[in-house]
Amino acid sequence: MDTSKPAATIKCWVELYSDSMYSWALHKTSNKEMAEDLVQDTFMAALQSINNFKGESNPKTWLFAILKNKINDHYRRSFRNPIISDISIFETLFDSNDQWKDEHRPQWWADETGHLLDNDEFQQILQNCMKKLPGNWFSAIQLKFMEEKNSELICQELEITPTNFWQILHRAKLKLRKCLELNWFKK
Amino acid sequence: MQKLMNILMLSCKKASELIDKKSVVKLSLKENVMLKMHTSMCDGCKAYQKQSKILDVLLKHHLQKADETQIPQIINNRLKEQIISKL
Structure with a gap:
């Protein structure tokens, strides 16, 4: 995995994993806009911290871990805003x-x-x-x-x-x- | 009579609250006793108690069984384009 060109790598991962990540985020939040934002934020965060990604591990697992953290952050935020x-x-x-x-x-x-x-x-x-x-x-x-x-x-x-x-x-x-x-x- | 009942017993609103509170925190002895008294006399709340437990089973099953591969896969090409344009 050539992580010397981060944007190209992320672009490849978007093609491969974005649908799967979006489906998961939608299932977990029941909100299309929120799900899209969370997936986008995940890829942006991945771009920032691509140096932390070790080539041997599975990118999908790494991306999903970031996504799941962001989903939990979303749950935390939604408690602070009572309806x-x-x-x-x-x-x-x-x-x-x-x-x-x-x-x-x-x-x-x-x-x-x-x-x-x-x-x-x-x-x-x-x-x-x-x-x-x-x-x-x-x-x-x-x-x-x-x-x-x-x-x-x-x-x-x-x-x-x-x-x-x-x-x-x-x-x-x-x-x-x-x-x-x-x-x-x-x- | 209704007023007397309200003093001696929980209201349905309070009883239903305690039924769900119980799944998160321990009820006090007093709360447990009053709840038991109420549900023994109130069909609506007795049903609510049973159904709350059914809901627990249903929700646990519904939410735990899904991992990334078991949920419906949706294709969102617009999202991909949007993200790529921002990289």
């Missing part, structure tokens, strides 16, 4: 006595979860419901479930309090649950 619509979910679901409104009270779901894990149609509906979440709620779900890390560690890395974290998770789950009930379980 104003955050609390309206409570007004939607609960009445003035803080009890479930009749039309929103959770109903029993038929016990079919085993089959759902491999059901492509359901997975697509789940993905669509997740896309409807505001940015930082989506990030919270990603972080909580994508790795086996415990929540304390996640909070430390993000520099947020556990309270902040579970409050956002709770809102995300309220909304997700409702979306799944409407689009799958009640059909």
Whole structure:
């Protein structure tokens, strides 16, 4: 690997890996513009630090490592910008006595979860419901479930309090649950 | 009657909050007891509790199974051109 011409090397890597990186970033952020920015930032960063790249290792692995760090930075940033619509979910679901409104009270779901894990149609509906979440709620779900890390560690890395974290998770789950009930379980 | 209930028991809003809080931090003894009392009497929250656990399983499966090769591959030539033009 001739890293004496950095721009040429990076250009080659863009041709080879950009689609794969974009697909991953889109899956992780659910936002086209953000995904494109993250991939572009990754290649710019790679250009800056190409001297740190050792020729023997796999460029794709190296690039993905940079990309994944940038995605985590994005999650961290999105926590710092709470969405104003955050609390309206409570007004939607609960009445003035803080009890479930009749039309929103959770109903029993038929016990079919085993089959759902491999059901492509359901997975697509789940993905669509997740896309409807505001940015930082989506990030919270990603972080909580994508790795086996415990929540304390996640909070430390993000520099947020556990309270902040579970409050956002709770809102995300309220909304997700409702979306799944409407689009799958009640059909 | 409703007011008395509100003093003695959690609201559904609070109960659902504790159900999800539990997956991140440990609840206090008092919180656990009050939650158990509420869910034993409230079908809606009992269902919510079960469904929250189902969601945990579904989300974990959905988000952990994907590595770079398992997600849909999208071609974005415009992005490539854009990046290359900036190099």
